[in-house]
Amino acid sequence: AQKVTQAQTEISVVEKEDVTLDCVYETRDTTYYLFWYKQPPSGELVFLIRRNSFDEQNEISGRYSWNFQKSTSSFNFTITASQVVDSAVYFCALRPAQYGNKLVFGAGTILRVKS
């Protein structure tokens, strides 16, 4: 069975603070993909990143960075110098390679960035 846990229901930070969103996953598959999506107040789902299970390199994109650790089954997301526009719900998701369409989502973390 596949499962994604985002233990942080809600996080509040002040602008310019760094914040890390945790994601822990469970799967018995050896090949899988991990994703992060952002859902701003407008409601659409915005794709942020995809990571393959066989590629443990961390990735940085501007103020965003992702730390994938297979040993702890975690795929954490850090926002550096947060901004008010980062306020959103962030979802971590897992898709086993054999299931072309089955994304398993975590419950999401609400991030509130205050000015």
Next chain:
Amino acid sequence: NAGVTQTPKFQVLKTGQSMTLQCAQDMNHEYMSWYRQDPGMGLRLIHYSVGAGITDQGEVPNGYNVSRSTTEDFPLRLLSAAPSQTSVYFCASRSGMTYEQYFGPGTRLTVT
């Protein structure tokens, strides 16, 4: 290229009514899915399709039907709406050559 479109954006139904949520994509994607989003539960897969004429159940299929007669369209039918189906519904599509799913803007459904 409109991507994934969904209609309607909002809908209110009475218990027992039926309706169809429309989803269309113009990217020639093989894979299409329906998810529902409920507070504190993330998104859960209702039904999915790997190509025209092929559909299968996801995690929460009860109360919903789908069909895929064309590559472009993947409608979701509620045969007899229940208050438990109050949710936000997202349609998604993906090419077999890529990893990312593209989501539609969502349909907010309220069943009273």
